[in-house]
Amino acid sequence: MPNIGFNEDIRPIFEDFADCMKNIDIATAEGIFTVDLGDFATVKQLNQFILTAIRGWDPATRTGHPMPPSGPLPAADIQTFAQWIDDGMPETRLIA
Amino acid sequence: MFMFRVRRLIGLTAVFALAVVPAFAADVLKRRNIDDLSPQELSAYEHAFQIIMDRSAKNQYDKTGFLWQAWVHNCPSTYVPKDGKADGRPPVCDFWDGGPPDDLSKYDLAHPGMCEHGKDLFLPWHRAEFYFFEKVLQGADPDGNVTDSRGQTGPSTKTVTVPYWNWTRPPSGQRYAKAFENPKSPLFNKDRARDAVAVGSGYSFSSAFLVGYMIQFQDWPTFGGFPMAQRGGYGTFEAVSHNPMHSLYISGPMESPPTAAFDPIFYSFHAYIDLLYEQWLQVHGKDSVSSQDFFLRGEQPEQIPRPPGYVQGAGKPSMGQVKLYFDTKVLGYEYEISAKDALPSRAELIKELGLEDTQDPPIFGQASTSLITRMLARGGFQASLVPNFVRTIDLKIPTPTAISPDQKFRAKFDRNMHEPDLSYQLDVYLYPKDAPFDAGSQPFRKRYLAGAGVHWGSGAMLHHDEADAASLDITKPMLDLINNGHGGETWNMSIAITLVPALTTFGDPSLAPNPALR
Numbered sequence: 001m002p003n004i005g006f007n008e009d010i011r012p013i014f015e016d017f018a019d020c021m022k023n024i025d026i027a028t029a030e031g032i033f034t035v036d037l038g039d040f041a042t043v044k045q046l047n048q049f050i051l052t053a054i055r056g057w058d059p060a061t062r063t064g065h066p067m068p069p070s071g072p073l074p075a076a077d078i079q080t081f082a083q084w085i086d087d088g089m090p091e092t093r094l095i096a
Numbered sequence: 097m098f099m100f101r102v103r104r105l106i107g108l109t110a111v112f113a114l115a116v117v118p119a120f121a122a123d124v125l126k127r128r129n130i131d132d133l134s135p136q137e138l139s140a141y142e143h144a145f146q147i148i149m150d151r152s153a154k155n156q157y158d159k160t161g162f163l164w165q166a167w168v169h170n171c172p173s174t175y176v177p178k179d180g181k182a183d184g185r186p187p188v189c190d191f192w193d194g195g196p197p198d199d200l201s202k203y204d205l206a207h208p209g210m211c212e213h214g215k216d217l218f219l220p221w222h223r224a225e226f227y228f229f230e231k232v233l234q235g236a237d238p239d240g241n242v243t244d245s246r247g248q249t250g251p252s253t254k255t256v257t258v259p260y261w262n263w264t265r266p267p268s269g270q271r272y273a274k275a276f277e278n279p280k281s282p283l284f285n286k287d288r289a290r291d292a293v294a295v296g297s298g299y300s301f302s303s304a305f306l307v308g309y310m311i312q313f314q315d316w317p318t319f320g321g322f323p324m325a326q327r328g329g330y331g332t333f334e335a336v337s338h339n340p341m342h343s344l345y346i347s348g349p350m351e352s353p354p355t356a357a358f359d360p361i362f363y364s365f366h367a368y369i370d371l372l373y374e375q376w377l378q379v380h381g382k383d384s385v386s387s388q389d390f391f392l393r394g395e396q397p398e399q400i401p402r403p404p405g406y407v408q409g410a411g412k413p414s415m416g417q418v419k420l421y422f423d424t425k426v427l428g429y430e431y432e433i434s435a436k437d438a439l440p441s442r443a444e445l446i447k448e449l450g451l452e453d454t455q456d457p458p459i460f461g462q463a464s465t466s467l468i469t470r471m472l473a474r475g476g477f478q479a480s481l482v483p484n485f486v487r488t489i490d491l492k493i494p495t496p497t498a499i500s501p502d503q504k505f506r507a508k509f510d511r512n513m514h515e516p517d518l519s520y521q522l523d524v525y526l527y528p529k530d531a532p533f534d535a536g537s538q539p540f541r542k543r544y545l546a547g548a549g550v551h552w553g554s555g556a557m558l559h560h561d562e563a564d565a566a567s568l569d570i571t572k573p574m575l576d577l578i579n580n581g582h583g584g585e586t587w588n589m590s591i592a593i594t595l596v597p598a599l600t601t602f603g604d605p606s607l608a609p610n611p612a613l614r
Contacts, residue, residue, distance in 0.1 A: 023172050023173035023191055023205070023207075024172050024173075024210070025172065025207050025210060025393050025411070025412050027212070027217065027324065027390050027391050027392060027393050027414075028390065028391065029325070029387070029389040029390050029391070030391075030409060030410050030411075031391050031408070031409030031410030031411040031412070031414065032207075032391050032393050032409060032410075032411045032412040032413070032414045033410070033411040033412070034207075034411070034412065048325070052326075052328070063214070063328050063329070065214060065328075
C-alpha cells in the first residue's frame, strides 16, 4: 500500500516553486486562493488544479498553462502526487 | 516598450486631484462602434482616459487610475503602501518587473488581477473587467469640470462607455479605427503595429462571416473555451481570432498579457469581443456556459458598486462570479449595432456559404472556394486559395459486386496527437490518375471535390482530436464512380488541408505543424 504524506513526500516536490507560486491566485467556485505549495491545506484544497497543471506538459493531458513553466516535473513526482490524492491526501505518512 | 510606458506615466501631471465619484446613469447606456461616435462623445472618452492616466501618474496605487486598471488584466501581485499613498517607487508591477520594497512592514502584498485565458472563463472574466473599467471612466469627470494634463476641461464622462472597434471589417484608418491613429490622442500608442492594411494583404484572422459562423454554429466549449474545473482549453474564437489579433496584428504591448492593457486599443478590441459574447448568448442562452459559480480574479476600487448578487467568496478579493455577468442591462450597458456591424444570420450563413445545417462537421458540397476562404473574404481580409498541405494515395474503386446495398464510405485522416490542435479545412478529391491535381482551379475543384469539412481547433488542447474525428462521408461520389463503370480502376484520392492561422498559446505563434495523414 502506498504510504505518501504531504510533509514527507509532496512538499519536497514543490519546494523549488513555492516562493514563486505564493504570489499567484487561482479561481475556484469557492473563491480566489493563493497557491501556497508549501501549505498542506492549500495544496489539499487546490489538488485538482495543481494536478491538471503539472500534467499539462503531457500531450495527452495538455493544458493552456502547464506547470512548472520551465518544463515538466519528473514523471515519478507527478505519479506520486496523483497517488497521494487517490490515497486521501494525508498530511503525514500513515506509517512512520 | 514597457519602459516607454513607465516614462510616459512619470511625465504626466494631474492638474486637479478630485475624489472619485462614480457616476451611474439610471438608463442603460449604449456601447457603440468607435467610428460612430460624435466628436463630443469621442472627446469625452479620450478625456476620461487622460484623467485616469493622470491619476496613475500622481499615484500608481490609485485603483481608479489607468495603471491599476491595466494591472487588473495581468499583475498577479504587487506591493502597495498600507496608507495607499504614492511613495516614489517605480510604477511597475512587482511580480513582473519590480521586487519587494525596502521596508516591507509598511506594505501589503496586493493582487490587482490576472486575466483568464485558454479556458471557459476567458469571456466572462473580460466582461467583468470591463464592467469596472467602464465605471471608472464614467467617474473620471462626471460634472465635466476637470482639466486633464492636456489642458482639456470636460466634457462630462458620466455617460461614457467603452466603444467597440469592429475588427472583422476593413479599418476606417490605415490599420485600426481612426480614433486610435491620432498621435495627439491618449488612445494612441506608438508601439503597436502601424503598417497600413491593403486588401489582399495582412493577416487573415477574422471576418464577420467567420465570427458569425462561430456564434451561430458552435456550442459553448467550442466557442468559449473548455471548463476551468477540468483541463481548460481554448475556444475557437480565442484561439483563431483573439490570439493572433493580439500578437500578430496589433502586437507591441498587446503581444503579451502583462502589457496588453497598457495599450488603449485593448479596451475597444475587447469590447468587440464582449459584443460577440453577447451575440452568442442571445443565440444559445446562458445555460450551457460552464463554470458559472467560479469567481473572477481582480481587486477593484471599493467605491465601485458591485453587480447585483455579488459575494466576494473565500480568499482574495474578486470581481464576483461568472453568473453575475450575463445580463448586460443589469450591468448598465447594451450594444448598439448598426447595419454595417450586423453579423450574418444563421439563415444567411447557410445560404451564402452553402452550409448544410444538419451535418456536423459542416459539409458544404461543391463550393468553388474553400469555406474558410469564403468566410474570411466576406467583409474581411483575403485568404489564400492554395492549400497548405496535400497528401495523395492510390484508391482502388470497388466493383459493384464487392459492395453491399447499404455500403458507406468515409475518408479518414489521422493526425499526430503531439501537434497543436489547429483549425483547418479539409477537402477530399477523387480524380483519375492522369488528371493533374490543381485545387486552385475552379473547374478541377467543381469536378472532383468529393467532400469537405472544417475542424475548429482549440489551440493547445486536443478535445476534438480523437483519431476518428477527422473523417468525411464520401459515399455518394464513391457510388457515383462505381455505378458509372469505374469499379476496379485505381484513382487518386487527395486530402488538401488549409490551415487557419492560430496560436498554440497566447503570444506564441505556430503556423508550421504538418498534420500527419494516413
